[in-house]
Amino acid sequence: MSSSTFVGNPRRPRVIVFDVNETLSDMSTMPERFVDVGATSPLAGSWFGGLLRDGFALSAAGNAGKFADVGSRLLKAMLHGVQLNRPLDAAVEHIMDGFLRLDVHPDVADGVTALAEIGIRMITLSNGSVGVAEKLLDSAGLLSRFEMLLSVDAVGEWKPAAHAYEYALAQCDVDDPREAMLVAVHPWDIDGASRAGLATAWLNRDGGGYPDYFHAPDLEATSLVRLAQRFGSDVAS
Amino acid sequence: MSSSTFVGNPRRPRVIVFDVNETLSDMSTMPERFVDVGATSPLAGSWFGGLLRDGFALSAAGNAGKFADVGSRLLKAMLHGVQLNRPLDAAVEHIMDGFLRLDVHPDVADGVTALAEIGIRMITLSNGSVGVAEKLLDSAGLLSRFEMLLSVDAVGEWKPAAHAYEYALAQCDVDDPREAMLVAVHPWDIDGASRAGLATAWLNRDGGGYPDYFHAPDLEATSLVRLAQRFGSDVAS
Structure with missing residues (x-):
């Protein structure tokens, strides 16, 4: 998979559900x-x-x-x-x-801004607390870009349990899970979201391999800016 | 907890269910x-x-x-x-x-022999394959001490899922889970077995700490020989 190859053919998502730890935070x-x-x-x-x-x-x-x-x-x-x-x-x-x-990764500010500018709704869903996500995004000046910040604390089950993703979809009124896309650096998160029916994008910043016992991502990108470009943003990477 | 302290008051088990990787194998x-x-x-x-x-x-x-x-x-x-x-x-x-x-840990041969001599039945239950456990115990000359070798492959769920322990109890005809004791070095295995109703012994060879979000073990021992001594063996450690 290259940084700009669709493995499947995911539609441009209505909502992107971001993992937080390591995906947004450095x-x-x-x-x-x-x-x-x-x-x-x-x-x-x-x-x-x-x-x-x-x-x-x-x-x-x-x-x-x-x-x-x-x-x-x-x-x-x-x-x-x-x-x-x-x-x-x-x-x-x-x-x-x-x-x-923690700071966000260097590609996060431009990537999130580009995704917002092309009209894609964004939320976070973390196994960690809402407070950690809020502090991270507030420090980076990106908090207003996100429609809501969610934690599995409200579910009682960690990702990759299906209930965690279902909870996020319900919170942002998405009936068809394929209209939402989970974005994460962690293969287990891609796997769980994929099994729950969401489209998925694997953020692979370090060129690592993907363990093939997990469901493959629909899309792989080396940065959030690259991901935004796939959905029509003309921001330079 | 010292190496010879009962945290609770577990009865001498009818059957010991051993974890394999790292618990028996070095x-x-x-x-x-x-x-x-x-x-x-x-x-x-x-x-x-x-x-x-x-x-x-x-x-x-x-x-x-x-x-x-x-x-x-x-x-x-x-x-x-x-x-x-x-x-x-x-x-x-x-x-x-x-x-x-792999070889077994230095305390395993004496410990298993001592437990067998005082009449405690022994089986293994691994997230790994039966073949790996069989090769390990056969190489150590201990295979005949074990009544059966089990793998979660037959269950389709890994320990610490409750079904894995329930399967083991059914295989060795133990109706009351408190009559069986899970012995492992891994806290998550102690936790899962405890939640499934088994007695538990945590083998803590390196003096590490036990994370307190997991159910505490009923018993902690620094070696299998020490564990056998707790149940009446007079073998020297």
């Missing part, structure tokens, strides 16, 4: 927060992967944890035995606070 | 296989974490992949763009082959 500053407290930077990747693994495990077992609770409590368990330069609770707080100080 | 040789093919050893941890994350995501979305398929296909996606010293398919095969050449 989490590359999180490893520094681990170093700040005396831990090592690679622990950041293990922790975020573990957060998703454990959240999905809870969902698979029919339960759900709040993203921030799973994140902070897993962090506490993982920092157990690490020589920190401050008390454990303060270290956890410092790292979790990083979520509230 | 996966510390897997990073070498990544180095063998020209990748870096830390990728091993990201890959195994990602394998679980994606398998649980599929389960949360109501689907299931085979462990070996998820493992090999995720590996293929992750090795995309890595400079390997052999063709991609050969690299994936070399790494996946590592699952068939």
Whole structure:
């Protein structure tokens, strides 16, 4: 798949449903927060992967944890035995606070603006809290571009459970799920949305491979600007 | 929790249901296989974490992949763009082959023998295949100690989904789930089994912390030998 190839033939969506963590937010500053407290930077990747693994495990077992609770409590368990330069609770707080100080990726402002200008409605749907999405988009001056910010907290099941996407469609009055498009960097999110009937676009900023046990995206793009171009925006990338 | 503290007061189980990957098998040789093919050893941890994350995501979305398929296909996606010293398919095969050449942890032979000698029935229940468990236990000379080897492949849902544990109980004719004890190193497995009504023992070989969004184990032990001692074995640890 190239950056401008339709795998299927998705219609221009009425609404784009954006994932937030890593899709809009740039989490590359999180490893520094681990170093700040005396831990090592690679622990950041293990922790975020573990957060998703454990959240999905809870969902698979029919339960759900709040993203921030799973994140902070897993962090506490993982920092157990690490020589920190401050008390454990303060270290956890410092790292979790990083979520509230993330920037958007460099392509997000132009991409979101271009999508808004060609009349595509936009919302967010996160496994994290509405507050984190709001802070992120407000800091970037993009909050007004979004019609609403949603969290699975209102559903009690994390994406990729079908109910999460169904909830988002109901909130923005979309009856035909194919009229909505989920945009995410995470293959499991593409998979879940696709199984729930939404069109999907995989944002592949780093040229990675897509695991083929997940439903393939309808569309793949290297940036949000490129995605907007596919739907008729003439903004330069 | 110390290594010999009952958190609750579990009865001596009629049957122990063992998780296999990392609980019985020592996966510390897997990073070498990544180095063998020209990748870096830390990728091993990201890959195994990602394998679980994606398998649980599929389960949360109501689907299931085979462990070996998820493992090999995720590996293929992750090795995309890595400079390997052999063709991609050969690299994936070399790494996946590592699952068939694992040893058990040092405490497993004495622990399993001690548990058998005090008359506790033992089975395995893995998200992986029966073949991998069989090869592991056969190589260690322990296969005859186990009454049966089970895989979630027969269920179509991965642990920690409740059906997986219910299937195991049905296979070994246990009507009261509290008469069976799930033994695992992975907190999500303890959590799922606990929610399904089984007694649980968390094998904590490395002194790590337990994330408190998961149901707590009934019992924690630093080795299988210690666990056997809790149930009356007099084998030395």
